[in-house]
Amino acid sequence: MARTTPAKPAAPRRKRGEGQWALGYREPLNKNEENKKNDDGLNVRQRIIDIYAKHGFDSIDPADLRGRMRWYGLYTQRRQGIDGGKTAVLEPEELDDRYFMLRVRIDGGQLSAEQLRVISDISVKYARGTADITDRQNIQLHWIEIESVPAIWEALEAVGLSTTEACGDTPRVVMGCPLAGLDGDELIDATPEIAAVAERYIGDPEFSNLPRKFKSSISGCAAQCTHHEINDVAFAAVRDPETGEVGYDLWVGGGLSTNPMLAKRLGAFVRPDQVAEVWAAVAGVFRDYGYRRLRHRARIKFLIADWGAEKFREVMEQEYLGYSLPDGPAPVNVDGALRDHVGVHQQTDGLFYVGFAPRVGRVNGELLAAIGTLASRYGSGRVRTTAEQKMVIIDVPSENVHELVAELDALGLPVKPSVFRRHTMACTGIEFCKLAIVETKGRAMQLIDELERRLPGFESPVTINVNGCPNSCARIQVADIGLKGSLVTDADGKQVEGFQIHLGGTLTGGDASGSGFGRKVRGLKATAEELPDYVERVLRRYDAAREVGETFAAWTLRATDEELS
Template sequence: MSTPASRHHKRPRGEGQWALGYREPLNKNEENKKNDDGLNVRQRIIDVYSKQGFDSIDPADLRGRMRWYGLYTQRKPGIDGGKTAILEPEELDDRYFMLRVRIDGGQLDLRQLRTIAGIANDYARGTADLTDRQNVQLHWIEIESVPDIWERLEAVGLSTTEACGDTPRVILGCPLAGIDAEEVFDGSAEITEINERFIGDPAFSNLPRKFKTAVSGCPAHCTVHEINDVAFVGVTNERGEQGYDLWVGGGLSTNPMLAKRLGVFVRPEQASDVWAGVIGIFRDYGYRRLRHRARLKFLVNDWGAEKFREVLETEYLKEALPDGPAPELPRGSRRDHVGVYPQKDGDFYVGFAPRVGRLDGDKLHAIADIAERHGSGRVRTTVEQKMVILDVAADQVDSLVAELEAADLRVKPSTFRRQTMACTGIEFCKLAIVETKATASDLIDELERRLPTFDEPLTINVNGCPNSCARIQTADIGLKGQLVLDENGKQVEGFQIHLGGSLGVNSGFGRKVRGLKTTAEALPDYVERVVTHYDDQKKEGESFADWVQRADEADLK
C-alpha cells in the first residue's frame, strides 16, 4: 500500500537553471552572488578595504566578489605544489593581489601602454605579463593602492571591470582589425558596442561561470573562435554581404569541447543583440548546481546546436536569423601576427615575441618609446602572448626591427620563441602545482641551442595545473603540470604530455599516450627527442599534429 509521501514524487532537482525555476542557493558561489552582486564590491574597496587594509576584507569579497574587478589573491611564496589541493584558501592566500587589466580587442594607444607601465613600476614591483586573452596581469598589488590604480587606468579609458569572476570577460579581437589587407572585415565597432552596452551591466553580472567572447574578421582566425563561449567569425554570404558566422559552447579546462556552429548569418548591426541573447541563455539556462559543470559548453553539448539556435531566435531575439556560410579556412599555418607585413594603407605592422608573455614596466615603457620614435601611436596585444606595433612607414621598419631585437623582443624569432606559451604557474597562482614561466623560458633557450635549424610550425604550451589556461589540449605539445617521480623515486615537478592538438583545418585535442610524462628537468631532452623524430619522418607539408596521429608510439615517448 502506498503512503502519501510516495504518491507525491519529489520534483527533480535539475541543474539549477533559473529559467526552470531553480533559484535557491546551490553552492557557496551561488549563495555569495545571491547575497550581493559582485559589482557592488567596488565601493567597499574604495571606502573601506583600501583605507582599513587587508585584514578588513570580508572573506566572501576576498575570494569571490573582488574578482568582478580583476583582483585575485596571489599564492603565498614557498608553498610547494603538493600542498595546492590540500590547503584551505586562506592558507594559500598571500596579502597581495594579481590585478588583470582588460584590453578588449587587444587595442592600446601609447598613453594607455605607458599608464600600465607606470602602474607596474609604482605598485606591482615591475611585473606585467601578457596573457593569452590579450590582457595584462600585474602582481604584488596591495589593496591600499587599488583606488589610485583604477583612477589612473580609467583616466586613459582602461578598466579592470569584469576582468575575472562569473562575468563576461575581455572580448578578443584581431590586433590587425582595420589594417590587414586580407581581413574579411573590421570587427572593432562590434567589440566597442558590446563593451559599452553590457560590461558592468547587472543584467549579466551573475552568470553560472565565466563567459568568453571573440569577435573578428581575421583571415588567420587569430582569436581561436573554436574555444570561446561565443564567437563571431567574419564571413561574406552568397549575396556579397559581410557579417558573422556564430559559434557557441567552446572551452577547454578539464573537460574540453570545441564550439558548435549555429549556421546563422549575423549582420554587424545585429551582433550586440545576438551576443546579449547568447549570454542571456547562459544566465537563464546555464547549470548552477555543480560548479564544474557550469560553463556554457555543457548546456550546448546537451542541447545541440539546433535547439540552441531555436531558443535564441524564439525566446531572446524574437526573430529568425538567416542561414549563413561557414568561414574560409585560416590563412597560413601560424595563427599569430609575428613579423613584418604590409597594411592596407601602405604602412607596415611589426609583430614581436616577448619571452612567454613575460614583460615588466621598464620593457613596456621601452616598447612605447620605440613605437613613438618610429611614428606609431598604436600597439596591440595578441592571444599568443605577443605584441604588434602598427602604422610603421616603410623607411622606419628596419630601424624599428633593430631596436626591438636589441631589447630581446624578437621580430624574427625561432619557432620555439614564437610558439611557446606559459600560464602564470606556481610563482603567483593558487591553483598551480608547478613552475611554468622560467621552465618554458629555459626550454626555449635549450631548444634553440640544440635544434638551431628547425623552423616548422610547432606550438608548445606549458600549464601549471589541469585547468588549461595555456590551452594545452590544442597545442602540438601540451604540458600539464603535475608532480611526478624521478629516477630515484623522489617526487618532483613534471608534466603530463598531450601531443598533436590543433585548431583550424583539423581541430582536435590530439593523441593521449598512456603514461606519457616527464620531469621538468628532463623536459628539454623529451621535446628534442620527439621533435627530431618528427623532423626525420615527416612527409612533404605534413604538420606535427598530422604526424603524431600516424607515428609509432615509441617515437612519441
C-alpha cells in the same frame, strides 16, 4: 488463499535540478551562488574604495576577498614558498598571500602609447615591475596591495582602461584581431562590434551574475587569430557566397579546462549591426538556462552539449532575440595558417605593422614603457596585444621599419624569433597562481633556450604550450606539444615537478572539422628536468619521419606510442 495487494510501481526518480533560473531554480545551490545572490559582485568596488583600501587587507570580508573582488580583476596571489604538493590540500586562506594579481582588460587587444605608459607606471610603482601579456590579450600585474587599488583604477580610467569584469562570473574581455582595420586580407573590421558589446554590457548588472565565466571573440581576421573554436561565444567573419554580404558566423560553447569541448556552429548569419544584441541573447540564455548547481559543469559548453545547436538557436531566437537569423556559411578553413601576427607586414594604407615576441608573454614595467616610446617614435603610438602572448606596433612608415626592428631586437623582443620562441606559451604557474602545481614561465624560458641551442636549424612551426595545472589557461589540448603540470615520480622514487604530455592538438579554423585535442599516450610524463631531452627527442623523430608538408599534429596521428615516448 489470501489475496495479495500488488506492489505499487516505484515513483520515477525526480531529476535533480541544475539551478537553472528559467526553470524556477532561484535558491542558491552552492556557496558561490549564495555569495552572488547576497550581493552583486559589481558592488564591491565602493567597499574597496571606502573601506578596504583605507583599513588594509585584514578588513576585507572573506566573501569579497575570494569572490566578489574578481568582478574587478583582483585575485589574491599564491603565498610564496608553498610547493605544488599542497595546492589541493591547503584551505584558500592558507594559500592566500596579502597581495593581488590585477588583470587589466584590453578589449580587442588595442592600446595607445599613453595607455601603455600608464600600465608601465602602475607596474613600476605598485607591482614590483611585473607584467605579463596573457593569451586573451590582457595584461596582468602582481604584488598589488589593496591600499593601492583606488589610485590604480584612477590612473587606468583616466586613459580609458578598466579592470571591470576582467575576472569573475562575468563577460570577460572581448577578443579581437589586433590588426582590425589594417590587414588587407581581413573580411571586416570588427572594432565597432567589439566596442558596442563592451560599451553596452560590460559592468551592466543584467549580465554580472552568470553561472561561470563567459569568454567572447569577435573577429574579421582571415587567419582567425582569436580562435573562435574555443570561446564561449564567437563571431567569425564570413562572406555570403550568394549576396557577397559580409557578416559573422555564430559559434557557442567552446572551452578547454579539464573537460575540453569545441564550440558548435549555430549556422546563423549575423549582420554587423546585429552583433551586440545577438551577443546579449546568447549571454541571456546562458544566464537563465546555464547550470548553477555544480561549478565544474557551469560553463555554457555543458548546456549546449546537452541541448544541441538547433535547440540553443531556437531558444535564443524565440525567447531572447524575438526574430530569426538567416542561415549562413561557415568560415573558410585556415589549416596551417600562422595566427600570431609576428613579423613585418604591410597594412592596407601602405604603412607596416611589426609583430614581436616577448618570452612566453613575460615583460615588465620598464619594457612596456620602452615599447610605448618606440611605438610613438616610429609609428602612430598604437600598440596591439595578440592571443598568442605577442605584441604588435602598427602604423610604421617603410623608412622606419629597419630601425624599429633593430631597437626591438636590442630590447630582447625579436621580430624574427626562433620557432621555439615564437610558438611557446605559458600560463602564470606556481609563481603566483593558487591553482598551479608547477613552475611554468621559467621552465618554458629554459626550454626555449635549450631547444634553440640543440636544434638550431629546426623550422617547423610546432607549438609548445605549458600549463601549471589541469585548467588549461595556456590551451594545452590544442597545442602540438601540450604540457600539463603535475607531480611525477623521478628515477629515485621522489615526487618532483613534471608534466603530463599531450601531443598533436590542433585548431584548423573554418568549420573546425579538422580540429582536435591532443593525443595522450598512456603513462607519458616527464619530470621538469627531463623535459628538454624529451621534446628534443620527439622533434628529431618527427623531423626524420615526416612526409613532405606533414605537420607535427598529422604525424602524431600515425606515429607509434614508442615513437612518441
